[in-house]
Each structure stands twice: as C-alpha cells, then as structure tokens.
Amino acid sequence: AASAAGVAIANDELTKMSANPKDWVMPAGDYANTRYSKLNQITAANVGKLQVAWTFSTGVLRGHEGGPLIIGNMMYVHTPFPNKVYAMDLSQENKIVWKYEPKQDPNVIPVMCCDTVNRGVAYADGKIFLHQADTTLVALDAKTGKEVWTVKNGDPGKGATGTSSPLVVKDKVLIGISGGEFGVQCHMTAYDLKTGKLAWRAFSEGPDDQIMVDPEKTMALGKPVGKDSSLKTWQGDQWKIGGGCTWGWTSYDPELNLVYYGSGNPSTWNPKQRPGDNKWSMTVFARDADTGMAKWVYQMTPHDEWDYDGVNEMILSDQQMNGQNRKLLTHFDRNGLAYTMDRVTGELLVAEKYDPKVNWTTGVDMNKSSPTYGRPKVVDQYSTEKQGEDVNTKGVCPAALGTKDQQPAAYSPDTQLFYVPTNHVCMDYEPFKVNYTAGQPYVGATLSMYPPPGETHMGNFIAWDNKTGKIVWSNKEQFSVWSGALATAGGVVFYGTLEGYLKAVDAKTGKELYKFKTPSGIIGNVTTYENNGRQYIAVLSGVGGWAGIGLAAGLTDPTAGLGAVGGYAALTNYTALGGALTVFALPQ
Amino acid sequence: AASAAGVAIANDELTKMSANPKDWVMPAGDYANTRYSKLNQITAANVGKLQVAWTFSTGVLRGHEGGPLIIGNMMYVHTPFPNKVYAMDLSQENKIVWKYEPKQDPNVIPVMCCDTVNRGVAYADGKIFLHQADTTLVALDAKTGKEVWTVKNGDPGKGATGTSSPLVVKDKVLIGISGGEFGVQCHMTAYDLKTGKLAWRAFSEGPDDQIMVDPEKTMALGKPVGKDSSLKTWQGDQWKIGGGCTWGWTSYDPELNLVYYGSGNPSTWNPKQRPGDNKWSMTVFARDADTGMAKWVYQMTPHDEWDYDGVNEMILSDQQMNGQNRKLLTHFDRNGLAYTMDRVTGELLVAEKYDPKVNWTTGVDMNKSSPTYGRPKVVDQYSTEKQGEDVNTKGVCPAALGTKDQQPAAYSPDTQLFYVPTNHVCMDYEPFKVNYTAGQPYVGATLSMYPPPGETHMGNFIAWDNKTGKIVWSNKEQFSVWSGALATAGGVVFYGTLEGYLKAVDAKTGKELYKFKTPSGIIGNVTTYENNGRQYIAVLSGVGGWAGIGLAAGLTDPTAGLGAVGGYAALTNYTALGGALTVFALPQ
Numbered sequence A, B: 001a002a003s004a005a006g007v008a009i010a011n012d013e014l015t016k017m018s019a020n021p022k023d024w025v026m027p028a029g030d031y032a033n034t035r036y037s038k039l040n041q042i043t044a045a046n047v048g049k050l051q052v053a054w055t056f057s058t059g060v061l062r063g064h065e066g067g068p069l070i071i072g073n074m075m076y077v078h079t080p081f082p083n084k085v086y087a088m089d090l091s092q093e094n095k096i097v098w099k100y101e102p103k104q105d106p107n108v109i110p111v112m113c114c115d116t117v118n119r120g121v122a123y124a125d126g127k128i129f130l131h132q133a134d135t136t137l138v139a140l141d142a143k144t145g146k147e148v149w150t151v152k153n154g155d156p157g158k159g160a161t162g163t164s165s166p167l168v169v170k171d172k173v174l175i176g177i178s179g180g181e182f183g184v185q186c187h188m189t190a191y192d193l194k195t196g197k198l199a200w201r202a203f204s205e206g207p208d209d210q211i212m213v214d215p216e217k218t219m220a221l222g223k224p225v226g227k228d229s230s231l232k233t234w235q236g237d238q239w240k241i242g243g244g245c246t247w248g249w250t251s252y253d254p255e256l257n258l259v260y261y262g263s264g265n266p267s268t269w270n271p272k273q274r275p276g277d278n279k280w281s282m283t284v285f286a287r288d289a290d291t292g293m294a295k296w297v298y299q300m301t302p303h304d305e306w307d308y309d310g311v312n313e314m315i316l317s318d319q320q321m322n323g324q325n326r327k328l329l330t331h332f333d334r335n336g337l338a339y340t341m342d343r344v345t346g347e348l349l350v351a352e353k354y355d356p357k358v359n360w361t362t363g364v365d366m367n368k369s370s371p372t373y374g375r376p377k378v379v380d381q382y383s384t385e386k387q388g389e390d391v392n393t394k395g396v397c398p399a400a401l402g403t404k405d406q407q408p409a410a411y412s413p414d415t416q417l418f419y420v421p422t423n424h425v426c427m428d429y430e431p432f433k434v435n436y437t438a439g440q441p442y443v444g445a446t447l448s449m450y451p452p453p454g455e456t457h458m459g460n461f462i463a464w465d466n467k468t469g470k471i472v473w474s475n476k477e478q479f480s481v482w483s484g485a486l487a488t489a490g491g492v493v494f495y496g497t498l499e500g501y502l503k504a505v506d507a508k509t510g511k512e513l514y515k516f517k518t519p520s521g522i523i524g525n526v527t528t529y530e531n532n533g534r535q536y537i538a539v540l541s542g543v544g545g546w547a548g549i550g551l552a553a554g555l556t557d558p559t560a561g562l563g564a565v566g567g568y569a570a571l572t573n574y575t576a577l578g579g580a581l582t583v584f585a586l587p588q
C-alpha cells in the first residue's frame, strides 16, 4: 500500500507540474513529448522585439544538446561530458546555488559515437536525475546537489555509453543506452525512484524473456508477434551484439499506462554480415510502464542497410481523424518517413515521406492483406545490401543521419501541426566486412555526405500535417536543423540553427519573425518558462553532435566522424565551440 | 629613403585610423592609451535601452583579456592559449573569413604565472600581429590570415612567456615579455614591421648597454642616472635573473617620439634575497621609439617587498595644470598610488593613494631637495623585508595584485577624469628562501588575500582627478574589477565585472545606468565601434586571469594561484568558464 501511494504521488506530481506552463519540468515539456507551451505573452505580433535577458556559459566545450529544466525559481542546466549540473536561483539574478560535477573516466569519450552529448536531466520527487556518459544514473537532491543514489546502467568498456535523458514514470526512472556502433545489446531499463534498484530491463533483441514480449499478447500490426519473434530474425548469436540502442526520447500515456520509444540500428552497419529482419531493431515499442511488457511493436526498417536508427521521439496527440477521436502517435523517422499510428493498438495510419528527396524507398505497403504489409519497398539502386560489400552505393537520400536525427519536433494542438527540424542530406555508403571486438567500433561502412544533387541547402524546418501526411510549409536552412523545436500558444514556433541563430517563425505560415545569433551553433532544444510575470525563451548553444562532430572533435578528413565531417565542413565559417545558455524576453 | 618613407607611412596610417572613431584599431583605442571614443550615439540618456546585438563564442575556455579590433567591416578576435585569431566580416553577419590557430607546445601553460591570458592583437600595414604564449610574435596577412613572418621573443623553457599586446610604432612592432615569477631578465623589444628583424632590445636591469640608458642623458627625477645605475642596485649577478617584466601596455607620443611602459617586480618575491633598489624594476620608462634609448626613468617602488609589479598602463593626456598646458602621463600603480607626471621630462607632479585603505606607505616624498625625493615612505609593520623571512606579515593593503592590476583605466577629455577599475584587497605575505632553477617558479612567498578588515567588497570602480590626486566618485563592487574601462563622448563609461556583468555608468556621477549578465566573468576590455551607422559596444567574457585563476585552472587550495584562490573562491557561485564576445547596440 505504501508503494502504491508512492506510485500515485510521483506520477501525479509530474503530471500536475507539467500542466503548469510556468515551469518546464521535463526535457520534452510533457509526457506526450509535444514541446508545446501554453504561454502566450510572446506572440507572432511581438516576438520581433525579443531581447536577450541574460546568458550563462557552462564552462564546457563540445556539443550541448537538450535544455534546462525550470521549476519555480530554480533552473537546472546540464552539460555534455563531464556532465556538470548547475542549479541556479532565478530570483537571485541566477546565482549558482549548487554545482555537481561527476568524476568520470575520460576513456568513455572515444566510445561515444556522435560527440560527448547529453540530452538533459529529469526531475521528480525532489530529485534531479542525471545520466552520465559512463552510463551511471545518479539521483541528486534538487535542493543541495548531494547524491542520493547512483546505479551503473552499462559497461563503457564494451562501448555502452549514456547520452539520453531519463524519464520518470510513477515510481520508476526509465533510461535507455547507447552503443549501436559498438555492438551493444541495448535495452530500456526502469529503476526505482527512491533507491535506484532495478525494476525491469527490456532488451531490443534476444529471447522473448529478455525482450519482454508475450508471444500471444504483444501485437505487431494487429497480429501477435509469436514465439522467438526476435531470435528468428538473426543469424546465430548475432543478436548478442545486435545494437538496437535506445538513446532517444521516451513518451508516456498516463491513461494507457504505456511508454513509447524507438530502438536504433542493428549492428554492424554492413547489412551483408547480419541476414534477417534483425528484430526488434528499428522498432517503435509500446510497453507497460509498470511491468515493462511490450503491448505492441512496429519495425519501421527491417534489416537496416543505411543506419536509419529508429530512436526518434514519439509525439502523442489526441486528434480527430476521419471524424473519429483518435489517440495518435506521430514519429519522424531517420529513414525519411513520418508515421502516424494509433497508440492504443499500434495500427499504422499514415506513412509518408517528409522530405520529397527520400529515394531509398517508394513508400510503405499500406495494404493490410499484403504479405509485405507495413514494410517499406526498397529501391534496388539504393540498397547497400543489393549493391553489396565493398561497393560504394551512391546518392542515397537521406544520409545515415536521416531526414531527422536526435533533434526533436514539436506539436501544437492549436494548429494541429508538427514542427520538424530536418536534415536535407544524401550519402554514399560503402559497407565492408568488420570483426567484432568488445569496446571497438563495429561499424563496417565508409560514408560521405552532401546536399541532394543540384541543391546547396542541407536542412529544412517544416510544418507537417500528420493526418494527411503532407508538408504544410517548409523553410530552407543552409545546414541541417540539429536543434529541437518549441511550439507556443503565442502562435510562434522556435528553433535553433547550426550557425547559432535562434529563430522564431509564425506557426501558421512559417514566416521568419525574429532571429538572433547566439554564441555558438545550436543543437539544444528550445524551452520556455515564466518567472515573475515574464515569459522567457531559453536555449543552449554549443555546436557539436553528429552533424557538428568535425568542429567538436577537431576532425577534418571528410569521411571522418562516420561520414559527417565533409558534409558540414563549411560550419567552421560560421561558429566555434562553446556551451552557453541564452535567455530571451520581451523588453519591459 | 625607402625606409624613411615606410616609417612615415606606418605611423601616419595608425594615427589616422585611430582618429576615426568608427574603428578600434589598437587594443587601447589610441596611442595615448585613453580608451576613449568620440562615438556618442549611445548616451547617458539612452544607454538603459541597450540590447545584445550578437554574440560569438571563441571556442576557448580560461581567461579572456583584451578585446577585438575593428577595422572597417572586419573584426579581429583573439583568444588565450592556444591563441586563436578569428577575422569576421561585419557586413556578412559576422561570417568567419579566416581563422588562425598556431601550433604551440602546451608545456608553456605551467610557466604562465597568472592564467593563459593574451591581451590582444595589433594591426598595421595590412598585417595582424599576434603575441603567442610561447613568445612567438607572428605577423599575419590581415586579408587572408596567412603568416608573413614570425620571430621568437624569448625562451619558455626558462619561464619566458607572452601575454601582452604588441604596439606598432612607425616601422617597428614593440613587444614586452613575461616571466617575473621565473627570474627572467625581461625586456622591451622592437622588431621590423616588414620583416620581423630585431631593431632594438632594452632590458629592465643589467649593464647600461643592455638597459639602453645613457648615463649622462637619461634622466631620473631631473638628474642623470649616472653610470651602472642598475648594476649598482643588485648584488652580484642577481640582475641576470632579476625579472622587471614588461607584460603591460605601451603608450606612444608621436610628437615627442617617446614610448612609455612600466617594468614589473624584481625576482624573487622574497626581498631579503635581493638587497638593493633592484633598478630598473618597478619603473616607468620613457624611450625613444626609433633607437630604444631611455629618455627618462622613474622607479616607483624601489626594492619591492610585495610584488607591486609596475607594468600598468601610462595614460597620456594634454591638460591644464595650475594654468599651464602640460603633457601629462597618469599611471595607476599596483602599489596603490596614482602618479601624475610630466611626460616630457619625467617630473613627478602628483602621487596619491587611489584607495584609502593602502597602508604599506604613508606616501611619496615630494620634497625635491630631500635625499629620499620621489621614494615612498614604507611603514615598518607592513614591510615584509623588515618583518623578515619566514614571518607572515599580515594585513598589508593592497594585496600583491595591487589596487589595480592588468585591467586598464580610461580617460575622458570631456570630464578630464580617469575611470579606474580597482581591487580592494589586502593580504598576508610570508617570504621564504628559494633557489633559482631555470624554468622553475622563483617566487619565494606564500600569500593569502581577503577584503580589507571589516569590509566584504573586493573592488571599486572609481573616477579619479589626476590633477588633485583625488577620488571623485567610487562604486563598490563585490569582486575586483578585472576588466578594462571604456569612456565615451556619450557621457557613458563601461566596464565589466568578474561575475559577468557589463555595466554602464554615468561619466559624471558614476550612477549605474545599465547592466547585463554576459555568459562568463569579464576580464576583457570594453570596446566600441560604429558599423553601418550604428554604435556598438563589444566585450569579451571568459573568467580567469590572476583573480579568476581558481576557476580557470580548477584550483581550490586558498593559497594556490599565488594566493588568489582563497580570496576569489566565491566567484564559483556566479559564473563559469567560457570565452564569448557579446556585442551591444541600441534597438533600431
């Protein structure tokens, strides 16, 4: 009974707090991952007058993903490795109340695939939860910064690292893990909020008990998955080094008590070496929050041949579709397709390209009675499997970093549109044979990246209609938009650019209303809060991430950084490293 | 004849360019080191509306001293070690046109006494001159960033380092050197503008030919210095490891063709070990710009016992004093005394405390017929020499970092006031015996620092009348003001604080008119320029320097960082590292 009470309390606390638009209590703003705020002091009419209110350097270089949490007068700012956390008092001119800096073995840095990023801390129950690069999950007293408990989620010696943000659901802290480029058998894990004790762990591939599916009750496109649904799709023991990592965002529907997240690419990037569908890599998972058991699954890219890692966020919305109220899940996948699903059943409603340049597939088979129902139709010319090992498959769109990567989209219930920061990049992809050695890269492909033929811009910021599967408007950006969007009740949508601009656009038309050059390229997610009657917009600058790895790690060989260095080489003409928070408000 | 023409041209070019207030062509704004701008778009009436126009992270942590140069549409921004230089085009949204990053041996870092700072680049003749930490002076093509020539100014292996800014005078580049804490025999050196060839080098101590004095013609307080004026004041060969470094600012009077600069503390900090006046450490030098020969000298702190390094800038002004037009030189020394001198003759006109807490001296003997004329009267209680080796002399004010350190003051001809960023800090000082080893610290004293008894603030920003030797107004600051001031024709004076605020105050009254929290603590110097009809204010943030060494180098022992760590420990509650330029303007 005591535990049941605890359960109810933690859940209620966060649901209640996230309903208060003055705070920003979880990285995505709410359980539904909408990144939408009801604040409307800043409007399309006045955002042009926005000013910088204050700034804060984090003291750390390299890529700054995520954004601050704001709870009452307190703001919590995190950094990439070494994963510092600052607690600042907004009522005392942002004085630093406490600072936490874990001691971590820097040997974790070379096993982080895509820069030393961290997507942010979580709050619940008077504690701040930090997921360190070395996979330590630590609970800090939110008032003092003192450690309450810590637990180790994986082994960096084998290439497991931590970059994702925890999500607190009821009495559990959920956390994913990275290591798809090192052959880690990845998992989603729930720890006890009070003690850090393991509650459940669900792997992405392996035997049914490890992946926590019920052969009869776990559904895939309306059918039970059956026995050994994962094992059957791997050769031998390959699932043990199968990737399917879980470094993206997790959503939660309190009514259904389901958590949603995606799994990443199967390891290695050389498809020839791992015959089969490689389930459940590249999969949307809906799991029971208490038990971890999967309610339904959907594999978007069976037998990945392009590193179209499926971890991007699932945005939960309640919308009318064909006259029916539906509980929807919308997901912008790396593979260039945007999926609209029924989040209760896992039914696939829409699957459309959200960049017209996507060419590896002609689309998803939507015929429910077809044997390939729900599978993408692959174009031979762009199949790195068909072209074969040691062949450079050219002109595949999107590139491995997808039409969208970690940068989260936002959803406005006012416009019923999704605001999506996208990449507009193609690639050459040459798979080669690679042997697995624990803790060594298990990649097996050489890549180069560039804008689509005949074009020079590498990104678009788009508005998407998830019911029709259509782009409503699209703004060109010189570089990929690697920053997360924010939608607001003021009718303004915000995002950052790799050159370092914070931009505000009209939610209805996409018209640019304001831009400001922050200290460094933005790969953080825009946040808003209210303090002392004033609405603020906050964003972390600090160029890096996969797109900015050339700058962040000082690489210059075009194929270095898993192929990203060449594509984004021109970034060096616009910005330099440096973690800094910039906070905006209207003049008083 | 060709060379004579070259001489005239370089000189004219800079004099002309520095007269154009739209540009900021040398670190101090002009040859007179006034840091005054004729720009007056930003006024005391409207500065309260100032906004951040744009920002730029330098990609380097640790202390950022100095400030950018602005020449037409180009801005040049430098960083501390590794001493990057960015050339940005203001007409192209500050696009980075070129970037220069020298390859330097990081072993220079531990021989830099007071953080890895650099006080800025110089411009002349289509070239940007950079003084690297490793003492390399490099000339870069201002258009392309390509190296034109480089020359090595000293040996970091023996503790010689570079932090000071070059000054171009006619066809020569003048540059000082650091190493007073390593027993370097320091010097001012002139190199040929076109080729980097050595033109002259004048040491601070040693034989007459090395120190470039004429026993008959070089004057000290109206009398010829006489033969061996330096050698006579050192025991044996001690002058060879005598310090007297030249890491501060140099001024130039084109009419008199004299350059002015100060020399630093004698090595070691233990006064017992080096009997004598230790000339010409702690000295104001006036030298012929062409030949390097000293016209006059004045030693402010003979036989230093407190590290009251005399390098602070000499500000040249033409003012009326007692009804007479005088060519003045005003200097705010580390020792807590502000000196007003006739810069033609070296006559001492005023020497007064610019912080009433200064207690090591009762003042300077101003009686021209006294045998101690021009010497400070030392108070026994605060004499570390009198108290002796291994005795902790307590409560000496100011502390070793002086009433003012590297942070330059500004002078407004409109108000005829000097605006001085000051330290309000006292110390305990315990000298101990130390042996000289080349390349090892040669300090010989343990220090701790704290605010004056009964007070909590560690700095003041003051307005000073150099004719009367009086404080006109004084603003308290929680920490020492380690940033350089800017005075403007708009009647506004600007400076930065260690917490990170850029502040604007009324030049007449000191009333605070505006403040803004920049990303990191400010130890840079405020700059102004005009571009496209708009006046901008620019300042580098990036906490560090001697005062911020605890944060910059991650030190926590209170006596570490030559005693500064304890005194400034509270800084960690206000700011974190990070180099960033913040540029302000009025709303359009």
Ligand SMILES: O=C(O)c1cc(C(=O)O)c2c(n1)C(=O)C(=O)c1cc(C(=O)O)[nH]c1-2
Pocket (backbone or CB within 6 Å): A065, A113, A114, A115, A117, A162, A163, A164, A177, A178, A179, A180, A181, A243, A245, A246, A247, A264, A265, A309, A400, A401, A405, A406, A544, A545, A546, A547
């Ligand atoms: O498979 C993995 O374990 C894994 C981890 C990460 C990560 O943790 O940052 C990325 C990726 N994959 C990846 O494929 C990818 O595109 C990517 C981009 C970024 C980033 O932060 O910019 N991280 C990651």
Ligand SMILES: O=C(O)c1cc(C(=O)O)c2c(n1)C(=O)C(=O)c1cc(C(=O)O)[nH]c1-2
Pocket (backbone or CB within 6 Å): B065, B113, B114, B115, B117, B162, B163, B164, B177, B178, B179, B180, B181, B243, B245, B246, B247, B264, B265, B307, B309, B400, B401, B405, B406, B544, B545, B546, B547
């Ligand atoms: O004697 C020297 O060679 C020397 C060099 C430097 C320097 O180059 O930065 C400083 C000092 N001394 C010094 O005494 C001092 O107070 C100081 C402060 C700073 C600074 O940048 O904050 N540098 C230096």
